[in-house]
Amino acid sequence: MPQVIPSFWSLPAEQVLDQLKSSHQGLSRQEAQQRLTQYGANSLKQKRQSSTLLLLLNQFKSPIILILMAAAILSSFLGDVIDTIIILTIVLISGLLGFWQERGARDAVTKLLALVQVKATVLRDGQSQEISNEEVVPGDIVLLAAGDSIPGDCLILESKDLSVNEAALTGETYPADKLSGVLPNEVGLSQRTNTLYMGTNAISGTAKAVVVQTGKQTEFGKVSERLKLRPPETEFERGLGKFGYFLMEVTLILVVLIFVANVYLQRPVLQSFLFSLALAVGLTPQLLPAIVSVNLARGAKQMAKKQVIVKRLSAIENFGSMNVFCTDKTGTLTEGEVKIHAAVDVEGKESVGGASLRDAARTPQATRVLLYAYLNAASESGYVNPIDAAIRQHKQFDISAYQKLDEVPYDFNRKRLSILLKKDNKNLIVSKGALKAILDVCSTVETGDGKTIDIAIQQDKIQQRAEELGSEGFRVLGVAYRNCDRNSFTKDDETNMTFLGYLALFDPPKADIADTLKDLGLLGVTTKMITGDSRAVAISIIEQVGLPKPKVLTGGELQELSDEALMHRVGKINVFAEVEPNQKERIIIALKKTGNVVGYLGDGINDASALHAADVGISVESAVDVAKEAADIVLMQKDLNVLVEGVKEGRVTFANTLKYVFMATSANFGNMFSMAGISLVLPFLPLLPSQILLTNLLTDFPEMTIATDRVDREMVNKPRRMNITFIRNFMVVFGLLSSVFDYLTFAALLLLLHANSAQFRTGWFMESVISASMIVLVIRTRQSILTSKPGKYLLTATIAIAIVTLLIPYTPVAGLLGFQPLPIEFLLVLAAIVGLYIICAENVKRIFYQHVQS
Structure with missing residues (x-):
């Protein structure tokens, strides 16, 4: 099939149809399928086939991991083949573990997204039918009405009072009127009245158009490729980014200091380098991306059971952090039956x-x-x-x-x-x-x-x-x-x-809406109504649904306010009435600038900009295409009870993600701090590089089950955010507490039990893994370990890892790993230290939460 020339808009419609080998009756189903195979899915995202490989490679893209692998391979050339194989095997297992978790999460989300696909109406064999936008191909004849998103770059064949919002491409605020006809070549993008572009949407009128370009060949696709457009960061993603920079600074300082100190003490340079890198790996929560993905995917599946479909996983965290919820009136506060x-x-x-x-x-x-x-x-x-x-x-x-x-x-x-x-x-x-x-x-x-x-x-x-x-x-x-x-x-x-x-x-208020809004209030979410209806109607509805005495700002009054003045007033207003469509976005932005995490529920053509502006855009399955496309979360029912359940599930997901961050950073920081300090005193390395990596891998197993853990009610009752200062304080307090008992273990092994180097490494490996696994049960909750029960998978994984750790020194692989069996008195002393550690951690936790606010 000949490729359509870039200036297709300057050609008569019949000539374009001829070039595309199409007609006013559309393509046949067979021809459409062939073109879908030829041109690929009508999407700006990468193909599924390549993303699986990229997902696997991403598990090993960390600079520290790459350097460690290179150094391990170098050591094999210097004769230490066994250690090289062990290190590479542990790194590979860790990477495959993360890959398996993330791929499962991605596949689960793909199935959920299929439930809320945006569809286009096309002619196939002369009959109109709805298909997914991704199945649209060049030559398809699409039928458009108000609210429809444009599925590709199209030439208009027929139109009636068609008006299109092209702000995403041209930056023009007002809709562009469209009609069929031939334009000269030199007409610019924003002046082409006979063409429609992917990424835009119909505001009013109807049209019949032929699709000329799809996917990355569209104007929007080209812009996306040039700029590598991606959605703006969520509140949670910004928090994770800050957390990552913080860890990077700590890791870099630690690695450099330990390496320099070991070289100064005349230890082998390569072994010192491997030891320093292994410490860095130990401090880094390698599985954080996988744990976050698994948590979010499980949260998405749980929310789907409650009629809430998540389109953008990172929005789940924002959903839980949301403290201001903006909604229209019709169908949410009211029955929606005018x-x-x-x-x-x-x-x-x-x-x-x-x-x-x-x-x-x-x-x-x-x-x-x-x-x-x-x-x-x-x-x-x-x-x-x-x-x-x-x-x-x-x-x-x-x-x-x-x-x-x-x-x-x-x-x-x-x-x-x-x-x-x-x-x-x-x-x-x-x-x-x-x-x-x-x-x-x-x-x-x-x-x-x-x-x-x-x-x-x-x-x-x-x-x-x-x-x-x-x-x-x-x-x-x-x-x-x-x-x-x-x-x-x-x-x-x-x-x-x-x-x-x-x-x-x-449109009468819903019978149970007052109770629903009360439930949202108890969750720390303030509801604000944004409506185009009159002030009188808005006040009447607000009073009927039981919200606090309304403080109203009308669109006319809003027009007179500067952005700074609006920011000052927006938090005190709970009803915005007589609002123009373009004012909704301004209200959302003002709320965000005052430090709120804002959710916006909209289902109409004029809601798209506000949905994009909100921290979490929420729409409904019955919404117009442009609203569903702009939304992060789609409710299968336009019911705020569904929203309440979604908020709770978002907070459960957020709480479990934070648990991993707390566990990984505090335990890893404590162990690495202890290892760094004792390495400067001992005449031998406290743990070999392969043993450090094995410790890190084993302690990750219980933490992988965090997504299934129970969450205390207090973590769901109010919105929470990623607080880097709180995480740092938690890491230091519990890391140092862990370090105290590590040094107690060192003293017991060296002074009380007179351990040799192999026994020392074996004893500390066992204490380190078991204590780090058991402490998970303590720091997973703010309550007592006796009152807050862990999830069954977390408890099972914790016990299993403790048993495996105890058995490793007594298996045939012990010699390869540098371990040796320990006498019973060693095990009893280690058990006493772990028990004392758990008791102290419980008390420190109680004091910590009394004095530090999250």
Whole structure:
């Protein structure tokens, strides 16, 4: 198949279709499958086949590991082949262990992501069908509507009032209007009105387009390759990065000092170098990436059981750390089923519905409000929304006498939907939308007795009645009309209209929402509502759902605030009403700048920027494509109870990840500090390089089961963050405590038991591994070891490693590893030291948490 030239937008559509060997009916299923094989998946990510190999190689990319392997190989050329084999074997086992864990985690997440794939509507064999975006190929004919993401670079074949958000590529704030046609070659990217690009999304209207480029060949793909675009770091990732730099500094200083000291003491240079590197490996929590991945993958699987699908694993930690949750109103705080309460004329008289607002008398004008609203809703073909569905379901009219001529679809800038209709050779434009947006295009108003007067006369009364409706919890839309003498129109023709009346809509709060919000509050999460509805409606809903007395900031007031002033006020506000779409992102950013970890729940076209800006973007399975793409987490049900469970699971995952950090750093730091100190006193190395690596490998086994460990309730009850200062203090306190008992072991082995070099290494190896494994049971919880029970896998692994460690010196491999069997008195002394260590650690832990805040 010939490659499409880069200037495809300057060619007639039929010529492009010919080049792509496609047609207006789309590709056949067989041809589409062949092209998928030829061009690969429509994705910017690396292929799965290569990522497995990279995942394996990544286990050995640490500079320390590479240097250690090179030094070990060098030592084999100098005659120490056995030690070289042992060192390389231990490094290989450790790497394979991490690879196995991370691959399992990745595969589990891949299966979960398949549940929330973004899909495209394409023509295959002339029939429309939904497929995953990754299955879209060049030559596919895609059908687009408001809310759809653009699955590739496309040429428009047909369009109707299509408007596209291209900010991701062009930086333009306002949507770009699109239409079919041929443009000259020199037209720039942001001026091409007949092309659509991957990474953008339809705001309004409909279109039929042919896909020309997919994946990395798209404009977005090329930018991504040049800049190597990646998602912004999460709060947790930033914490891990700081932690890594801290460990690197400690490791570098320790390695240099130990190496220089050993050379000064005239120890063999190569052996001293290997010993120093082995110390560095021992101090470094090598399995941290694997442990984090396993923890996150298990958290994702647990959350999936609770109807929460995680798209970006690192967002789980942010989910747990979230202390501010921003949400819209519809479907989260309310039932999400919009219903019509009444159609009301400008005098306040209603045509249908429950309790009277002003007068129960039914007027022709009020009935016409409902009729015109029905005409508008029944004729729309653009943005699918629950309001139009509610109007169509509420009361049906016979509109067979009306013929639809044209439409200007709803968009989030105009906030109106207008339909051009014909009846009895007369043309009529009917507009429906947000009250302010409708009043902005009205110059007259129709009164209750059918007269048309200047709208300025009734302006105050119109606003007053709208506020009355809003104070009762009703959302208010406006309905307007005007005659037209043409058979087509544009949004510029939405002017000089006549205001007819209001539609009063209601969406009752969910029955259990007050309890759910209370549960979020008990978890330390503050809920803030961000809505486009009026101040009165927002206050009414907030009061009904039991949130604290509302402190409201409207979009108009927000517009007047500087960024600094907004930061000062944003924390005190719990309701943002009458908010424009572009203001949502500004609110989120202001909350983040004041030190909050912010979650945002959105499911609409205008939520994408806010979802990107939030620390954790949350959407729902039924959301429009652009919202699901922007989200980190997708709820299979639009239910805050699901969210509460997800937050708890995020905190469990975060707590278990921190456990590994505490365990690895404190135990490793203590052992390495002890080894570094005693190596300067002994006439021999306290442990051989291979023994250090074996110690590190064995102590990692219990820690690999951390993902399955139980988490104390206190670790779930409030949001927590990665606190490097706290981790450093923990590492120093418990590392030094470990070191005290290491030196007690040294004294016992040298002064009490008079051990030779092999016995010393064997005794310390056994004490080091067993104590490090057992101490995991102590420091995994802030509570007493007797009251907080560990998970069964952690307990089993700990006991198993202790038994294996005791048996190694009595097996045939002991000689190869440099160990020898110890007399029973040695074992009894070591057991007493380990027991005393656990008792002291329990008491130090209690004192530590009383004086140090995490």
